Amino acid sequence: MNTRLSLSRRPAALAAISAALVLLASSGCSRQLPSQYFRLLSFGTLVELEIIGVDQKKAREAYQSLQEDFDFMHRTWHAWEPGPLGRVNQAIAAGRAIAAPPSVLPLIRISQDLARKSDYLFDPGIGKLVELWGFHNSDLKPHAPPSAEAIAAIVGQHPSIRDVHLDGFHLSCDNPAVKLDFGAIGKGYGIDRAIERLKALGITDAIVNAGGDLRAIGSRAGNPWRIAIRDPDGGGIFALLSVTGDESVFTSGNYERNFTWEGKFFHHIIDPRTGYPAVGTASVTVLHPDATTADAAATALFVAGPKDWYRIARQMGIKFVLLIDTEGEAYMNPAMQKRVELQKPVPKIHVSKPL
Numbered sequence: 001m002n003t004r005l006s007l008s009r010r011p012a013a014l015a016a017i018s019a020a021l022v023l024l025a026s027s028g029c030s031r032q033l034p035s036q037y038f039r040l041l042s043f044g045t046l047v048e049l050e051i052i053g054v055d056q057k058k059a060r061e062a063y064q065s066l067q068e069d070f071d072f073m074h075r076t077w078h079a080w081e082p083g084p085l086g087r088v089n090q091a092i093a094a095g096r097a098i099a100a101p102p103s104v105l106p107l108i109r110i111s112q113d114l115a116r117k118s119d120y121l122f123d124p125g126i127g128k129l130v131e132l133w134g135f136h137n138s139d140l141k142p143h144a145p146p147s148a149e150a151i152a153a154i155v156g157q158h159p160s161i162r163d164v165h166l167d168g169f170h171l172s173c174d175n176p177a178v179k180l181d182f183g184a185i186g187k188g189y190g191i192d193r194a195i196e197r198l199k200a201l202g203i204t205d206a207i208v209n210a211g212g213d214l215r216a217i218g219s220r221a222g223n224p225w226r227i228a229i230r231d232p233d234g235g236g237i238f239a240l241l242s243v244t245g246d247e248s249v250f251t252s253g254n255y256e257r258n259f260t261w262e263g264k265f266f267h268h269i270i271d272p273r274t275g276y277p278a279v280g281t282a283s284v285t286v287l288h289p290d291a292t293t294a295d296a297a298a299t300a301l302f303v304a305g306p307k308d309w310y311r312i313a314r315q316m317g318i319k320f321v322l323l324i325d326t327e328g329e330a331y332m333n334p335a336m337q338k339r340v341e342l343q344k345p346v347p348k349i350h351v352s353k354p355l
């Protein structure tokens with residue numbers, strides 16, 4: 001698949017799906033601190049890169065290495081196209097132990113840790129359920145949801161990433177119902193690697209934004225990065241916030257991948273306990289230093305929902321959460337409330353105890 005995208009061919013649809021938009025026009029950059037802006041396609045979305053304060057040659061070098069890195073990561077961790085993860089999944093399904101590809105091992109390890117802290121509400125071992133719901137498809141069309149029996153047959157086998165055992169490179173799994181799908185964490189892990197790469201190149205002020213999920217380092221020529229959080233209802237702007245230093249903003253939303261069948265709405269974030277799309281949440285935005293944790297946590301808190309997000313956020317060490325439920329009500333912790341600038345009337349705001 002050609003993942004490159006020229007400036008002129010940027011599809012409007014991709015721009016529209018962004019959960020959070022970086023407000024590029026919010027602050028100008030002086031001549032001494034030029035701003036270089038690049039984009040590419042990866043992880044099924046538009047990845048935007050803005051680098052401040054380096055010359056064009058250096059910025060282009062950074063862009064090119066990120067392009068190679070993203071191409072590699074996209075291929076390596078793709079949930080349904082052939083590649084290293086596909087080989088791991090084949091071995092698991094066949095009950096065979098394998099020497100795990102080094103490109104996949106760290107992602108499994110870190111996912112196991114985050115899954116445990118989320119009480120397995122974030123669980124990349126549930127790929128079979130995601131597939132059953134028809135989300136292992138680049139061209140998602142309306143279709144009948146799976147039968148209750150088919151869902152129960154998988155849920156009854158309790159597939160979980162905790163069933164995967166690692167001993168050095170040696171990977172075994174005692175549950176053939178497990179299928180690894182890193183859709184809920186891969187983008188965050190990839191953005192962390194991209195930021196590492198930029199830092200290694202001596203870049204101190206930059207933002208990597210993949211379809212609205214992002215990590216920013218430094219500042220935008222002395223100004224904070226201004227981030228817009230999408231309104232899950234209608235796609236306008238729900239809130240604005242400022243980011244400086246080194247911070248990631250990740251949103252899981254029911255508007256990202258979904259279909260409607262016979263008037264019923266089905267989205268892509270599955271509750272591993274029931275096997276059905278998680279109920280009650282429209283979107284969750286998490287701020288956290290690293291993007292990997294932010295990505296996994298946004299998914300976990302989406303599943304946890306309005307009643308349980310606080311407990312799971314504490315377990316995962318998350319300090320800033322905004323959850324919007326399917327009624328449009330907002331839930332946040334006091335520190336998050338201080339940072340968000342709401343852009344629309346909200347029917348009710350529930351502020352939790354401090355995290």
Ligand code: AMP
Pocket residue numbers: 079121122123124125126130135181182183184185251252253256257268269270271272295298299302303
């Ligand atoms: P995100 O947009 O980061 O919340 O990730 C959603 C994607 O992760 C889905 O498209 C699935 O591929 C996968 N997924 C769905 N539900 C879960 C879950 N409960 N835990 C882990 N991954 C999930």
Ligand code: MG
Pocket residue numbers: 183184185252294295296297298299
């Ligand atoms: Mg996620």
